[in-house]
Amino acid sequence: MNKRVNRRTKIVATVGPASESEDMIARLIEAGVNVFRLNFSHGSIEQHATVAKRIRKQAQLAGRYVGILADLQGPKIRISSFKEGAVQLAEGDRFRLDLDVPPDSGNARGVNLDFPALIDSIEPGDTLLLDDGRIRLRVDDVEPRGADCTVAVGGKLGSRKGINRLGGGLAAPALTEKDMADIAGFPAINPDFVAVSFVSSTEDIEHAKNLLAQQSLTPAIIAKIERAEVVADTDILDGILEASTGVMVARGDLGVEVGDAELIGIQKDLISRARRKDRVVITATQMMESMINNSMPTRAEVFDVANAVLDGTDAVMLSAETAVGDYPVAVVVAMADAAMGAERHPVARTSRYRLDKQFTTAQETIALSAIYAANHYSNVRGIACLTESGTTPLLMSRLSSGLPIFALSHNSKTLQKLSLCRGVVPLYFDASAFDHDAVEARAIEFLRDDNYLSKGDSILLTKGEVMGRPGSTNILKILPVS
Template sequence: METSVTPKVNRRTKIVATIGPGSESDDMIAKLISAGVNVFRLNFSHGTSAQHAKVAARIRKQSVIAGQYVGILADLQGPKIRISTFRNDSVDLAIGDSFRLDLNLGEGQGDNRGVGLDYKDLCSSVEPGDILLLDDGRIRLKVDDATASVVDCTVVIGGKLGSRKGINRLGGGLAAPALTTKDIADIDSLVEVRPDFVAVSFVSSEEDILQTRDLLQKHDLNPGIIAKIERAEVVADENILNGIIRASLGVMVARGDLGVEVGDAQLIGIQKELISRARQMDRVVITATQMMESMIDNSMPTRAEVFDVANAVLDGTDAVMLSAETAVGNYPVEVVKAMADAALGAERQAVTRTSRYRLDRQFSTPQETIAMSAIYAANHYDSVRGIACLTESGNTPLLMSRLSSGLPIFGLSSDAATLQNLCLCRGVIPLFFDASAFKKEEVDARAIEFLKDGGYLQRDDSILLTKGTIMGRSGSTNIIKILPVL
């Protein structure tokens, strides 16, 4: 996508916004891009593949009009374990009530004594004393007995329970396969959507990521795969977690189901650990779920929500995500602006601009050496106003973005897929620049001229530039220069 219009961006943290009935029109997508959305999420728990393909086409059209790169994230539904339906859509449960989860009950047969299930392995997955969490933990049941087809429970925390609500077990362990039949069918349909990223729900091992990648590659698709961390047993096992992170482009701290399984009191520490671990392993990280939930119905966030976004930014998250706020909320544009303001406020703090990360370890490749040296030099030389990274694969700007800095990283590439992937990297501004169009000795000056014309640099600034001796070859970055802007 070549365009003479370039984005003027000073916010480093990226914003992911979920598309839904409240935001799927051309006009609203354009407004959301203008407000600060970097990546749009298509939630495959809702809608058809044809609908998602139409929305994806609108996003691409509006991103071209806006003159900036905007990513598309296809979020697979995964194996959400749910109860069946009630005769009257819901029941009221009181503490101490007996309640049965029964495989023999069909659709519409549930009442205040019990309800059916869509997960046949539940009965063999629980034992007396387990706590089952229904409707995101709003209802809690203690397992009294489990047979081949029935789980008898006592209500520990009551309230209104509606049809089709999800079930988790406190501490995790209800491990249905990550890819369902629906997910596999949805992957087949992605040839029409051609997303830049695919999120896999309820990942339990790196094999889930590898399976997803194989299914995508059968359709000649190679999007970045984001592993949604939602299972308590995954965060409890360092080897499993590290394997998942290594196999993925990045992870999503999916705080809904994860918070239900581990408990909200434990979630904040886990969030910080996941962000830190992902960055240390050179992976991107998205923080998600209920970040500005009150703005579904209100035009302003609560102070606690602003603090929640800011806390994730201070921890180093690459992106923060909006779900229902933009999908079905009444104030989609306002919530994006509020999130952008919260992120900018946090980024003004000194802790987000300096980093001692990696200063005590050896580098393993020329790319990593150049990337880390560039950020260190830029952070310690006042005249430098940014880093221009000529890149083929996008790996060098990704590595740079793992270190804290207040300076923009300009990812300059002629590869569309690389530029789209950089939409998620903190602090990286993806810009189309075809170095092959110029003589080798002209490239540096042309890159500076390009950034100056785009309003990113001014005369008498300095720019730090990285590139490879052999232009056009992926993985060849081995040159670093500090150049004046004339």
């Protein structure tokens, strides 16, 4: 079978100085990247648009559907600058967050804030986490123009480091003025996915959708789960899931706010919850961090990727590893190998999900019946899904299986968005070019000629009785490959 279908878990790679050239993008696609992330915390619209054109060009040359994820920066709550660039803080030192001192005058006694509204969000007894939790401050007193703190965990603190509160709850809008300006420039990029940072409510997702609609764009929305108060409230979390296409388990800021020990269970719950609601999920942050400077991952990193795969994540993400790392191609290969190793485990190939549930539509019934049948009929080598909107292959991908789901569609936007769904192989196939009675044979011929199937195999095929109408899938067949 064609090697492109061997791995079910998708790989998201962040583009940066180490990976933005045409040659490197081509090599990364060949190595196994399914979606490229454009990080809007860095670079201009013009720079990202240039990279997006390179991605589209190289994906077309490779004959693959490769998605583009535009990741909005979101609010950045930071301290301002120190006069000497950094200070050394010791446990027990007094330290003030002060709105009245100049932004570049910080010293070992205190520093200005880039985000004045922080003062309104904290109270005595709070623990503030600076520089990803490396420095901890206990809030002693809060005044209208500042907060006096005691250093609980000291160390070297540099300028412009971020601030979180243990337990979350710092008030900041998910979409900043910068984010809105970036969205206004998105027509030059036409992203397939947009990630909204620091989402705290359904309204954040709807706001992003409205801004994108003003630009005549309808990308899939990925909600980044980074706030402790969101994972602590299942009603808020479920509302965010309902409003979005999927979520990203953003383990950086979330881990700082909840603690790494709690993060393990939260990751598993988020992946499970997303799959139950038919939403895609990306697991991100430091998955192969050591490969920024080393040519091989640690065993712990391989296990981290494998555990996310066994949990059911749709995709695993690389950040600095491909953006600025020394081995961008090698890290993609290592991540692909780790994912495929996990996928060989029986847990990743079988599913009892929804066996005790009632289905609500014919489309859902066909989609989930197809996976159940494929998992229990050994001669089946895959599932061919003639699709208009992509909903049927998405539903199929929520169940564990070792078989590829071939999404056959003439709709390029649908195929681009399916590039993130676990186990789905998006392929261009225009069913309207053939007589109605010949479509099934032509679809099988297409898959066989491209080496996705071999003579003697069987394939499950799903389609709608009325072709070209979204949501009309109501036919399931088992067909021989001749």
